[in-house]
Amino acid sequence: MNIFRLHVLFAFFSSAPVFAQQDASIDRNEDKFALCPVYTVSPSELSLQPQGHVKVKSDQAQIVSKQLAEFKGDVSIYSDRATIRAEEAKVSENGRKLQATGNVRYLDTDLSVTSDAISVDSINHSLNIENSQYQLNGQPGHGAAQQIQLDRARGLILSDVSFTTCPLDSPDWHIEASEISIEKGTAWGQAKSTRFYVGDVPIFYLPYFAFPVSNQRQTGLLFPKISSSSMTGFDYEQPFYWNIAPNYDFTISPRIMTRRGIQLKNEYRYLTEMSYGQINLEYLPDDREFANNTDRWFYRFYHQGKLTGNWFINADINGVSDDNYIIDLGSDFYNRADTHLYRSASMDYFSENLIMDFRVLDFVTLGESEDSYRALPEFRLAYFSELGSLFEFSLNSELAYFDSTALDTPEALRWHLAPTLTLPYRKVWGEFSAEASLLNTYYQQKNIEQTDLAEEVTRTLGQFRLFGALYFEREQQWLDKSSTMTLEPKLQYLYTSYEDQTMIGRYDTTPLLVDVDGLFRGQEFTGLDRISDNNQFTLGLTSRILDESDREQFVISVGQIFYLEENKVLAAVKDQNRSALAAELDWKLGSRWYTHTDVQIATKTDKVDRSSTSIEYRKDEKSLIQLSHRYIRQLSGEKIDQIGMLISWPITETLHWVGRTYRDRSLERSVESYFGLQYESCCWAVRLVGQRHLSNRVTADGVRTTEEFDSGISLQFIFKGMGSSKSSRSMLEEGMFGYRQPYSLN
Template identity: 40%
Template sequence: MRFPLTLAVCVTSSAVWADSAPQDQCLVKIPDQVRVSEQPLDETDPAIRVQADRSDAQTDAARFEGNVRLTQGARRIRTESAEVRQLEGTFSATGGLVYEDPSVVISADSLNADVDDNQARLDKAQYWLNGQQVHGTAESLQIDGEDSLLLTGATFTTCPQDDPDWLLEAKTIAIDAEEEWGQIWNAKVKIFDVPVFYVPYMTVPVSDKRKTGFLFPNISTSSKNGIDLAAPFYWNIAPNYDMTLTTQYMSARGLFLQTEGRYLQDWGAGRVNLEYIGSDRLVDDAPERWLLHFDHGGKLDENWRLYGNYTKVSDDNYFNDFSSSVQASTDNQISREGEASYYTDNWNAAIRVQDIEVLGDSEKPFQVMPSLSLNYHQPDLYGPVDFAFSTELTHFAHKRDNHLTATRWHVEPTLTLPYQAPAGSLTSELKLMQTFYEQRDPNDQLEDFVSRTLPQFRLHGQVNLERDMTYRGDRYLQVLEPQFQYLYIPYEDQSDIGLYDTALLQEDYYGLFRDRRYSGLDRISDANQLTLGLATRFLDDGNRERAQISLGQIFFFSDPRVTLGEEETMNRSNSALAADLQLQASDHWFLRGGIQFDTESGHTNKSELLLDYRLSDNRLLQFSHRYVPDLGTDVEGNSIDINQAGVRASWPLTDEIYFVGNWYYDLNLDRSVENYAGVQYESCCWAIRLAYHRHLNTNYDDVDFTTINPRDDFDSGVSLKFVLKGLGSTGPLGVTDMLNEGLFNYRKPYYLRN
């Protein structure tokens, strides 16, 4: 005789628990009285075992009475009375009936099963999912031969308590075990026993598989967009294809449509984004505004790699006006690039194209169309000497007609003699940089053909010193790392070479030990300089790094003469003094700071400071300050600096309510730049968030890039988000996404090595 019940349905929700609702507190507690047995059983054992106080076996039937227990593998049934009719192929049970397997526990008044068809019906059923937060009741629960469920007069909830905060009542719920999703007809959702909406038909996930359906809408208001309502729809096209379509209505602008499609293949993964608003009422003449984005990354085999990224928007202010998953409003440029590369153990080659668009800037950068590169590395070429060779052939095009274009070929062989020991290292490097330019200048201001040959010598050494020390009774290991670098590159006039991909690099502590002052190859600065640096690290008894302090400066034996043209020739004996500090003062206090200080003028070139007090991931306070001078001039010709202070906080007010807020202030203009405050309630089965924001708008149309205009255009508004966990949500609200709200994302102030 076959055992008639073979349940394998696992109903789960898509929610993931946040800090304020720990998972172990949110799982459904199955009552002990409905457990059949706590003893583990052999799931592979096909034999049916029956225990009962009394049994009566006849020719066509067998009856079992009193404390009846049936087991087959990991499936178990407990009941007071059971009857098996062998000839008819039926099984029935009544009285305190409980069914249990690794996935589900069901209690019911009665069970009737067709053994031959492997179908069963349980009346007045109550079900719980093992290890999940899903449970409910059903007037009738039917199981077919494919282990699928049909529930009539059913309820469904993910709240762990017997009296749930929200409950879905439905006329019919059909759960497909093979497809792992459920269909619900004539459903109404109750919150605190009050009906809030009715749904004639809906689907819900019954596993961790993705499922097609509507997600929860987002509602907000702002002074810029008015009332903002977004309704996302998720389409699970295939296991390796999906799409999210969002219809967003903004009362001040109009109807905004967003589509994001994703794919995953053996040869790579990527996404496609399309966004469109047909008539933006906030812009003169109500133009069409749109976005097109595509990105792909992957490999064809063990050697070939492919990468592509393309974004096109209708206008420069698109990211300032619309919230997009493609790019943030703080990004002021769009990069479009494609690359195919081939890798082996000793060499790699690549072909690349790139087009960068600076938003709001009338001067367009050059396009890389294309660039061919080859890199070869042979360690221990001759004894301890390593050899490296790189070459690059690049064509710089431009979107404008009759504009400067060029082709550049660069060759760079390098010999390196490294010496490594526990006490330190010494590396000698000799390099020859040969560059050829073919330039087509319609204004005849640059030479048609330029050849540049520059040797480079670099000597870098570092010493590692250690000592044990005690501070306030605690033992530490201090590591002292003094280092030096001598760099020599002779001077060559490069004023006949155009600027195609070159910019000045930042001189932080680690940047002091670069061998280049500029990015790109159009300017290679002459150098006769010595860099001195000193770094020290402190490690505790657990070998965890508690502090790191770095200090360094470049000393020029001769003034660098190569510039980018707009700079004045340097007449100075040293660079800015660069210092970096990372400190974990205690288990909860963290500090990171950096400064570039001009010792000759007494001015600060750049500084940044972050101070964190962190008790846990959702209990933190952060104080920050950043200063960058001479970014431009205002309309009156005065220098413009970034001089901003900020405070960010995340703190639980109760076990289920927490607060996140930030405030950033411009110390020069005496005004706030961004304010954000959000309060969120989250229980095990639902969450709600109310947030307020106010931040400075950016509009490239009213910016003159020769000056910087002070602006007083702010966007402010209120948003409300509500989630019933396990009912079509993409996951609960949490601290992390609140910390990432706004222009300035949260950054940890420490990157200490553990």
């Protein structure tokens, strides 16, 4: 074997471009599809050389010094970037021109090409490949080209070319073009006279289109969304993405609805070194479903940013034209069951010992509901410090002004100051703390002429809390496996003094739900307008079973409050000597079964007040069955008793279906039914989704209807490699209820 070293680096050993199209958007956290088998060039196949050197191997070689070199038999040409293999190769013009023939193969880190002949001209910086088959390295994309030309001036040109991401033996789809060109230094490719095929059937023709050839965000059309429902009729949405700059972009999405008209949806996103955010604007002129052709709109402004040092600023501001906008037209940010849209802005400060935030908080109320008070503005401060080696001091304070859009509604200025002194003791086997607080609140109230409220109220309460917990462990066998069992008893004593609070309005205060963790918080309400008097013990017990890697396999918790005195604050919910018994259970039954249950049992009736139960069988990431039940004895005058079932299961390797149904046992009717079917090969997918659910529309007098249903069907088709879309898992997340894992094990 002869070895001939050339000291001229051929022009064809330049980096090859990538042909697969990327998603033209900022990362949208989409799941990956199952990939087709891909070819990968190994380093041993390339045998890359030091920069500036080329090595040639062959069975025979004939060399005329500085003029001509001919190689025959198993010819291999190596450089620092690529390899060429052929039956014969000829080098002329003192190494400036190369021609290889006979079963030619070109390899680099991005591309593999087989062809009849390759010619390279380093004088004109050009490469020409005849009658070739190409394969992207590390990606499923491949195809054929009658001619491939690469030169420094024009870039890359492929004539009579095809492309697909499907396997070689089953090209379910492919494209053919008379020419594809990629100019050097650009992230765009251009295709002329392009035909799209499904199987061997042409389905689409474009005389010209451009496509991205890198993973950079590029301007262009995204995949459309096609659906149909009783609310909108046939629904077609076509997003167009504009990559304005590396740190901000704009997406405009015209949406055609046969029952309502043409809606325009816009999304502007920005990113700086100190902040990020987005602005969403949606507008539907002359809604056809309204007799007076009402204009409808929605807007959202979201921002999170750092000002300087430890200062941050945040905003979440939303607005909507009417109560039924989200119900009729849908939303990417709110659910049709939501009753409020948020409007908030804040400036926050964080340090090791001090937290401050200054904010304004407003709401947009949808339908008939209790008027929510706005905090315009609200200032909160929390300070923490250690006092010597034994004590900790904290200070929580708040200054807020509450008003409402409703006429003749009380308004208030509230100032709250709560210093707390704590004696903590923490060890690995347990903890103990003694805590004393002084709760001072001042109110200045207006618009109280028609109420029993006082113009000025000062309330001072003392609170004392003792808390202790022990952590016991022992090694044991659990389901024939070594494990650790813990026993964690908890005890708390809480005393809070009493003052009459009937002269104070309720501005941000509602009763809190009782669960195991909530038994130890020492407060029955949100906000500060009602602070219940307490003289009580709280007992709790938690037990865990941990595997050899300290992962939780089983957790059970129970707790209850025992009242030593009757409650005097009238709004408090305790009317017995004990609270409801609260319990929670999380259990990983083997490697595939999971269950979660939480329940509250009333002391007075020994009946279940609230419960939630779910059990799930999970064979793998794609295969699961979940059963759930939710029960609430009293919620806004109604009983909630709902059962649900969800199944996500692959029928074959390429066919997957998701079904979900929820039924209200009290009303004897379905709440939501959902069905999704997806066929997915490694290079294309089609998804069909149908659903029927309560519409929750708001009537003219503000009452939500509970009898009307909305039904719809949607179809989505995806060519993989020509864009992206979520996998079948997204069908679990869609719909009114969506999917939630039934356990909270670590």
